Amino acid sequence: MAEIQQFALPDVGEGLTEAEIVSWAVQPGDTVTTNQIIVEIETAKSLVELPSPFAGEVVALHVAEGDTVDVGAAIISIASGALDRVPDADADADADADAGEAIDTSPETDESPEEEPKLLVGYGPGAPRPRRRRGTAEQVAAASTPIEPATPAPAEVAAPIRCTPPVRKLAKDLGVDLATVTATGPAATITQDDVLSAADTHRPSASTAPSSSDIRVPIRGVRKHTAAAMVSSAFTAPHVSEFLTFDITATMELRARLAARTEFADVKLSPLSLIARAFLRAIERTPAANSRWDDAAQEIVQLSEVNLGVAAATPRGLVVPNIRSAQRLGLRELSVAIAALAATARAGKTAPEAMAHGTATISNFGVFGVDAGTPILNPGETVILGVGSITRRPWVVGTGDAETIAPRWVTTLSLSFDHRVLDGQQASELLSDTAAFLSEPELAVL
The missing domain is CATH 2.40.50.100 (RNA polymerase II/Efflux pump adaptor protein, barrel-sandwich hybrid domain)
Incomplete structure (x- = not known):
């Protein structure tokens, strides 16, 4: 049975x-x-x-x-x-x-x-x-047939709309109401040509229609969610952004030395891993940065764990999965977590729960050759750090009579913050501490 x-x-x-x-x-x-x-x-x-x-x-x-x-x-x-x-x-x-x-x-x-x-x-x-x-x-x-049945009315039953799933999708993409289409297929089934014909019949005149080369992309899925979240964040939290350009040569040299060590032999040690570690270290010194604004309770909730979000660009849009309790991870574990997070996001397999409960975020737009930007906060978070491209530039080194110009690795960090939670001094200290740990990595042990 x-x-x-x-x-x-x-x-x-x-x-x-x-x-x-x-x-x-x-x-x-x-x-x-x-x-x-x-x-x-x-x-x-x-x-x-x-x-x-x-x-x-x-x-x-x-x-x-x-x-x-x-x-x-x-x-x-x-x-x-x-x-x-x-x-x-x-x-x-x-x-x-x-x-x-x-x-x-x-x-x-x-x-x-x-x-x-x-x-x-x-x-x-x-x-x-x-x-x-x-x-x-x-x-x-x-x-249960995939042919969509009619909805019976008390007095009469409307004729069913009969078409295959691909034809239904075509009608949706072209904005054609299947109820208005004349069916020419067997058993009054709507065909692809019927939908195309209906679309041509309702097409605007040449004076008002867009160019035939225009591409219309439906707003849905990840991009729809991202757009709604960014609009909500931009018009809820008062954003302020600060920028700091500095010499990151010492960190780049440290990366080369660490990559040669046995414990990092099977790990992708990217500059982002070291920047993330410095950012986490700076948050320890400005713990108010890891907070949420609770409007209903009229409280600022300072969180004990840093769930570090890492923005990842994917073919389906921007996703921001986070690494739970990232402040507890050493550099190797943090590097592994970032690499795994990025690989999962690129494959489109990031689970919804992996993007929930983030507390602070890093957005690395430098990989696209961009020097600086003003990132928008993830809803509910207080800070987001933007990382610009790391490039060789002429830089003044030394002081006094020893001052010279030399090629150095230079980058710009951008910090956006919720001015309801942090004041300018706190945000500036967070940004300058992050840069200091990267300019002189030995400061991180103090």
Whole structure:
């Protein structure tokens, strides 16, 4: 006896309300096993692979690649036999029922902790579970077809909109309402040509239309989240930025010596690692920098742990995962953590929880050849350090009669801070201490 299970989009963390379907790893007719990856989604923070909570045959995909889906919406139906869970309370009562029983996925409270395996957020003890209803598995499968059904009205039933997921995505990208498209395909199915024709019919005149070479990029996923966060931060915290250009030659020479040591043989020791270590050391001397402004309580909360965020540019936008309790790490451990964080971000695999609870951030725009900038605070944080490019420049060295001009490694640090939490003196000390530890690394041991 086949049972039709609908898998609803779960909240994968941080209270996200929607996600975009990036790619399906299965198609109708495929057989899947429990915990097999079936779909990749993009949340407002990262890419996430979702495993199947059921084993069986894929009956239907309810959403297309490129669609944005609300948490809790059904995305796939899977027909399965006996599931690895405790039967329903009414299972015995239905033992003699028709062999064509199917599953109703309307929520029903169940307090048994063993009813569902703990596979995903939103699935497990207390999660919505199926109720039995009469009807054949074939009838349920037909109701779960990827062809979008009409919504019945009390007086009449509207004609269904029939099209494949790729055609639905094309209509969405072109801004075409499928309800206005004349279908020319078999069984009144809307084709790709039908959508393109409708798009041409509603295209603005040449005097008002954009150039055909213009590219329109939907604002969604990571970029949508970043834009909202930056706007919120910019118009909530009063930003002030300071800059300091200095000679970082001593740190570059220290890096070369450390890289040659055995304990760093398998570690990528970048200048950013040393800058991050100096920044953490400076925060120890200005602990107010590691604080949050609690508007509701009208308090400044000084935090005991520094969760150091490192901004990472990815093809899908900017993400800022953080290293928990970074002040407790030595230089080697910090270097390993930064390298792993960057690799995970570039692969688009940063988990939402890895970007939560940051307390201070570093943004290394110097890797793009930029000398300085005014970084915007991550929401809720008090400081962000911008790192400019490290380049060879003529620099005045020595004093008095020994003063000369020599080529040196030089960089500029930019510090943006929340002026509600830090005053100018505190922020200036934080920035100057960071530069001092990099100009003269031996100061870090004092």
